[in-house]
Amino acid sequence: MDEDDEDKRKREERDRKKAEVRKRLEEAQRQKKAKKGFLTPERKKKLRKLLMLKAAEDLKQQQMLKEQERQRILAERIIPLPDHLDSMDNSELQELAEEFQERIMELEANKYDLSYTVRQKDFEINELTIAVNDLRGKFVKPALKKVSNADTKFSKIKKSQSAKVDFRANLKEVDTKKFELGEEKEEVKADWAK
Structure with a gap:
């Protein structure tokens, strides 16, 4: 029984050591995965929030400096009125x-x-x-001048009026007698009809 107990103890010891090694390996893998993505979504949100706060603070500081500069320049330029104007x-x-x-x-x-x-x-x-x-x-197109629509409409109307031409007046007069059937031709026609 001592041998069985001893074997059993050795096996348990081996299993325990294997479990520890597995645990260390799993922990190392988790740490590697965590190191891969430095900027996690939470860190990105926090960084963005900090950047926005810093930008807002800088903007307020710039506005304050501009206002102080404005007040200083106004104090230099404006001549103060004396308090006793009525008694002058x-x-x-x-x-x-x-x-x-x-x-x-x-x-x-x-x-x-x-x-x-x-x-x-x-x-x-x-x-x-x-x-x-x-x-x-690269050539910049020059700004075009605005042309009023009224002028273009008037010019279109003038063109359309000049385009209306009386074609009948320009036609040649054709002698219609030329195409009439004369007596000779009527005789020939009659001969052909027979």
């Missing part, structure tokens, strides 16, 4: 009006200069795009 005399008010007028003239001059430079840049951009298109061999 005419000469002070006139000086203030002249100061505002000078500021307006300066801003209008700057505006004109900027609009001129913008027009120049637009012209240069247009010229460069034309040059690029010429080099590529």
